[in-house]
Each structure stands twice: as C-alpha cells, then as structure tokens.
Amino acid sequence: MGQGHSRRRARGPALLKAVRTGDTARVEEVLASCPGAAGYCTIEGLSCVHVAAATRRADLLEHLLMALRQAQASPRQHKAWRRSFATTINQKNVHGQTPLMLACRSGAADCVRLLLEAGADPTLFDGLQQRTCLHYAALHGWAEAIEALVDDESVVRAADGHMQPLREAIIADSQGHHRYIDGREGCGLAPLHLAATHGHLAAVKTLLKWGASIAVRCNTSYGAGSSSSVPWTPHSTPLHYAAAGGRCRVVYALLQAAAERQRDDPHTHDVRVLVDFRATACAWSAPST
Template sequence: MGQGLSCATTQEHGLFSAMQSGDLDTVKAMLERDPSLTHQTTAYDRQSALHIAAANGRIEILSMLLERSVNPDVVNRHKQTPLMLAAMHGKIGCLKKLIEAGANILKFDSLNRRTCLHYAAYYGHSDCLQAVLSAAQSSPVAVSWGYARFVNIRDGRGAAPLHLAARQRRPQCVRILLDNGALVCASTGGYGCPGSTPLHLAARGGSLDCTRELLAWGADRLQRDASGRIPYLVALKHKHGACAALLNPSSAEPLVWPSPLKFISELNQEAKALLERALMDANREREKNILKGTAYSLPSPSHSDTGADDNISEASDTELCCICFEHVCTIEVQDCGHQMCAQCTLALCCHNKPNPTIACLNPPVCPFCRSAIIRLVVAKVKDCDDADQDIGEIGSPKMRKARKSRNFSSEGSSSFKGLSVMSPFGKMGGRGSGRMAAENEWVDKP
C-alpha cells in the first residue's frame, strides 16, 4: 500500500502521524527541513496541521504552529476551523490557546452551519462551552452581534446550542446556557420535529436532568411543536415514562426560577448556588410523589418531624429565619441587611410562574422593610466573640448547627414549607406569622 506514495506524500504522512502522537521533536525537525509543510493538508478531509493538533489536544505543537503565523481560522473540507475541532473533542487547552490567538468564534461550518458554540453544546464539553461564552463577552464579533444573540445563535436547521444540549442529554451545558441568557422556549426550524422547544428535545432524549433544569427555568409544558404535540406526548411516544410523569400537565406545576431573582445583575454566585439548591431540592421532593404516582400536596407549615425540632433547638433564635422559623438564615439582602433562608427568599417570588418569554427586570422587595432587593449575598453569623464569620466556614460551631438544619431541609418534603403556589404569607401560620407581625408593622398595613 505504501509503494505508491510519493516522497512528498510520505513526508506529509510522517508529519501528521508525529502530530497525532504528540512527538514535538520530530515535528520541529520536519518543519525545520521543510517550512512549507505547515500548509500541507490531508488528502480527503483537507485537515491542516493545526486541525490535527487541535483535535488531538497537542497544545505544544499547536502553540508552535501559531508562533509560525499559521492562520488560526484555516478551514478543512467542511469549513470547520481548528477551534471547532477543539470544541468537538473537548480539548480545552487548545481551545483557549486558539481564542487567545484571535480565532473567530462566529465561523460557521458547511455541514450544518454550526459554530464552535454548537459543537461544545452538542458534545457536552461544558468547560469548552463556558470558555467560548466567556470569550464572547469581550469579543468584537459578539459585541457587534449582541451577546444574547450569540448565545441563541441558530444552525442551518434552526437549532440553537440549547436545543442541541437538551437533545443530547447534556444537563451541565443546559444549565450554563440558561445562565447565560438562552431562550428556554425557543422553537427549532427543521431540527428534530419542526417547532420543537428544548423541552420537546429533552423529552425525546429522555433526560430527567435536562427536563428538571428546563422546567426550573420556566419552560412551558403546554407549548406545541409543528405537529401539535406537547413535550408530554413526545416523552410517551419514545417510552420515557419518568420524563412523561414530570411533563404531564395534570401533575403539579414545577417550581421555577423567579424571573425577578434570576435577572438581578449582581446576584452573588454563592447566594445563587444556595437558591438553586433550595429550588432543585423542593422540585425533587415534588417529583418523588409524582413518580410514585401519588398526588402532590404542599406540606403544612406547622408540620415538623422530631429530627427537625432537635436541630432547631440547637440553634439560637437569632439564627433562624423569622419568616418560616424552620431554617437557618443563609441569604442576606445586602443593602438593608435583613436575612432569610434560601427557601423563603424563593417563596417571595415563586408563587406566580413567570412568563418565560419575558425577561422581567423588576426586582423583588425585602419583606421586612419593603426596599428593593438589588443584591443578595450569603448571610453572615456572629460567633461568641461577636466577630463576623462567614457561614461558609466549616469550623464554626454555629456553622455545624446551620449545616444540620440545612441537611434536614433537603431530606423531607416538609423542607420547603414557606414555598407555595399561593402568596408566601397566605398560609404562614403558627410561630412564623405571629412573630413577624409583632416585629414588622407593614404586615398589618393594607
């Protein structure tokens, strides 16, 4: 088979083999002898040396090629760039190096007219996806397009990166894209069934985790595709029973990320993580009942297990949330300093499902002083010496008590007592409402 190869072809084959194996010395020696080899491509796919280095994660070879002024946006037969191949194969080091070298994040291939963002989402490389999105925030290309437009960029069949991530069962990528402004209810063109939303595609793939993420961000269970099917029917058709149970319109409506909260521009990441955890824990408790085939009902605020009372008795009254009197305060409104638990913070905005097509920018208000909530941070507690200590410090005795209370809050369906489909104060009874009414006059005002 090798007898028909010319000398030049043999040399080219040796170069590409050395690149695939990461033999830097051999590659250097060959390029020193013949610098024109940097412009050679494979016979069929027309992969350049830079494509091969990027696809195989050979960052030293890739760096050497870029130093020799090789075009970072060179394309192969399918108009794919080295950046696309790095995203496809999850080679984060090479991807970052190419971006630093000025690789264009908005190039489209000729197969499906996809960008590197589509490739990272499709193949589930969340680190590559995050790196491309971070680059887009300061990229002249993304600035000229608009960042939100870039995040929701469509391929040749009308699929945005979120559609691809949902269909391929990539929950981490789904979360990253939603966090960066992906439209949760956008419909496809010809990808999947025309008119499919990310929720339709998650139902088709049977991914519970993707379904949970989309529902928590307000995905509409009743939106129909071009064939008139809701996601529930898609899940049934593909025999994904667990997904179908969550998507069944007759089951309880999922708790969603409140629009006013998720668009707070300066939402502290630690606080956001606490709120997300509280929301997902509450939805999982709801799901347990749905998946068991039992009707879901909100627990009574006055109900508590023995274990809960034991944990609460260990903590002082000043540590407990003054709304529900069940959980330790973990969230603080920075401007006014009032503190609540993550569950009650969400309850202030979760009683009405937001319209997923509208980005509501009106911030919620503090229930104690009625000032607008502009920034949420992780609450701080005081130790015995009255020194402020972050609740995240594990060594604190109070932190141990807080952890016990939070651990309990994620164990039972009674953990989300303040969060109902009604006004958060509509069913607040017993200790919580009495104490708050005594301490906050605005409760009694019309």
C-alpha cells in the same frame, strides 16, 4: 520567497505526521528548521493545526502557533506570512470544519482558548450541517469548551464599532438572524436543543448560565435521536426534546431555570405550555411508561 515556499512544502508532510503521532521532539525539530511548515495543509484542507486541536494536544498546538507567529515576523515575508497565519487559523477541511470546530468536538478547552487568543473565528459555519463550533461543543456535551467560547472574555466587534460579548452578537444563521448563543444550524436547532436532546446536563446548565433561551424554537423537522422514531416538528423547544427523550434531569434543569427567570421577569412565557407546530405542549411530549 519561492525557495521558502518549496521548503515549507517539503517539511510540511513530515510535520503533519509528527503531529498525528504526537511526536513532540520531531515537531520541535521540524519547526526549528522551518517555522513556516506550521502553515502546511493537505489538498483536503487538513492542516497540522486541525490535527493538534482534534487530538487535544494543546502543547503541540502552542508550538504550531508560536512557529506561525515567528514566520509572520520575518521582515522579508511579512505580508505573505500574515495571510498564511490568518488562513491557517481558520482553514477549513473538506467538510468545512475549522480547527476551532474540531477542538470543540473533542472537548479540548485549552485548545479552544489558544485558538481564540490567536484570532480563530467562532462564528464560522461548517459545510456539513451549517454548525458553529458552539454547536459542536453542545452536541458532544463539553461544558468546559462551551464556557471557553461564551464566557466574558469572548468578545467581538459589533456593527457600531463597540466590543460586545460573543454570546450576545447577532449572527446570520441558516434560519435568519439570532444571538450567537441561540444560533440555528442547518436543521434549525440551537445549541441548547442539541445538548438537551442528548442529555448533556453539564452543557445544558452552562448554556443556561450564559443566557441561552429556554424558549428557542427549531425551524425544521428533526429526529429526536436514533432511539426514537418520532420526528419533532418546527417550533419544538429544548424542553420538548428533553421530555421526548426521557432526559429527566435535563427537564428539571430547564424548568428550574425557567422558574428563576420568571421570578426575575413575570412577563416571561411559561415554557411548559409552549406548543410545537402540531400543537403539542411539552407536558404531552414525555414517552409513556
């Protein structure tokens, strides 16, 4: 076992370099001689899986996952490689980011699906701003990555033992307990806040399609963006952020979704009159022209 570990350590750096440069032939060569090299990571926690996900190389990621499974199936080292496989899939780098987070940040929907199928945990938080992979996808406007995360195929086991959609799962975030799709990051923002703030219309529509709350509130102060000197206070909704940033198409999408939900449930709150901590309604949040 010690010899196999030493061999992996020796081939690991070569594999990491090949993945970084996108050298498919070299990746295949290293993995053929030492499948366990796929579990290599640097002292900073950077793994080959991280790099493949961040660079949108689903083909290389597939090779790495296959090699990890092959090593896992070894009858001599089954338990050791099983731990290695689970650890590698959810390995955090120096910033607390998993491969799944980097795949969502880069909009690599194929990589997102591969990692989820391999058992990656989408509920983990990073070490920077306590964001999940869904926050990353929303922040950067990757609608397809959001779809891969929260569609009907993404399920988790609930406390009662039954499987339920990931988007409906209750998680403990930085602000309490919320549905996964409405989970707050360190600044108290839900994914819909982030997508609305940056004007990512497709991402906003995808989150709304899968049931994201339009009335979700942020719990701390947060700047509306580098172009704005006005910090938005606790209790601001995504509509506050979109109106403040002049994101007209996003505002329209949010209002349209709110109207449709109100037709389905007349008791739904009118998001247009919801006020933030300063008693500012969305209608008063738009910048003057």
